């Protein structure tokens with residue numbers, strides 16, 4: 001049917017005369033037989049029996065179905081009568097041997113297939129098969145493997161292996177060689193089969209920027225270092241946010257870990273859900289090491305930028321290894337949107353004189369009250385050390401943190417405390433959960449801030465001022481920003 005219609009189309013499209021002829025087509029009167037045929041063709045014989053149940057079409061479909069089933073039942077030979085067939089008899093004797101010789105049996109099962117021949121004058125028994133003069137092989141250092149063990153496994157003698165290991169350990173700490181490193185080696189000719197082959201040559205990449213090779217000259221092994229040039233130009237990726245910041249950045253080639261770090265950094269300044277528009281441009285700079293041999297290693301995020309037209313967010317990672325913080329490119333320190341609010345909630349009572357809700361007397365309120373759902377996590381406002389963690393009179397379950405610069409913070413009325421006295425906490429770490437312990441009328445956090453032992457209004461202190469850069473540090477920071485900004489997008 002397809003063939004026929006395809007053919008018809010070809011003719012209609014392929015020859016102009018035919019399509020012109022169609023234009024002059026005059027409908028002829030159909031014979032009753034043709035009418036019946038088109039009528040039957042138009043009927044949908046197999047409608048969907050799951051739809052419009054009970055309609056005329058459905059009944060007709062059900063009738064078709066029943067008719068087909070009935071016809072099948074009538075055509076069947078019956079369930080109790082077996083259908084007779086022809087089965088070849090089992091092979092035996094020479095016929096079976098012939099068939100078996102041509103089959104392939106797994107070696108593990110003995111593999112007795114194939115035609116066997118009797119030994120004759122043309123067949124000479126082989127006492128010892130010849131050995132290859134040299135053997136080139138590649139081994140891989142496994143997880144938790146030792147370098148010497150790996151060499152011995154590959155067939156290197158104990159003395160050679162010890163010599164190579166001591167040579168290599170002069171250039172690189174053996175523990176620093178990454179598991180999965182491939183080692184190419186060549187083993188030479190041995191005097192007889194009872195001893196291991198001598199190591200002729202060995203080469204591998206010990207580090208991202210160093211290749212080592214050991215080779216034999218005469219009787220001694222010597223090592224050569226081949227440093228690999230590494231280019232440390234960071235990779236910069238820019239692009240439109242589009243429908244999803246994460247997906248667009250990933251599509252632009254940023255690794256998942258860097259994009260996560262980027263979103264975390266940006267979220268500390270603006271709300272990702274609310275403030276980021278699809279027309280905004282993201283700007284990501286990632287540490288990158290490119291070896292002269294072509295390999296690329298991507299490191300951590302160095303710069304997180306978001307250009308919103310009217311507003312620009314530019315954050316630069318700065319600080320000593322492990323204690324890095326995000327600074328704004330203009331030298332102002334890290335600032336997080338909800339910082340100073342250690343819990344996400346509603347400010348219900350401010351710092352200052354107020355009528356106490358339980359005591360009904362005018363009293364100094366030395367902190368902020370933030371109402372939040374029972375059990376909401378409470379975060380440390382800054383890095384610090386836990387000075388107190390336990391019950392403390394009207395404060396209920398109370399945590400006091402000591403920070404640098406004579407600052408300290410207190411968190412009261414917790415339902416549960418998540419830290420112990422003396423432990424270090426990082427900014428943003430959960431230290432407890434909102435509750436209503438102590439003198440409290442409902443679940444809320446009482447948050448206090450002390451400067452040199454005096455309670456001050458937490459809202460008066462912007463945490464940014466504490467991490468500002470100055471002097472030589474600021475100069476170095478500015479130089480870093482300038483060098484980062486000079487990186488060309490694409491960075492390849």
Ligand SMILES: [Zn+2]
Nearest residue numbers: 367368369446
């Ligand atoms: Zn309070």
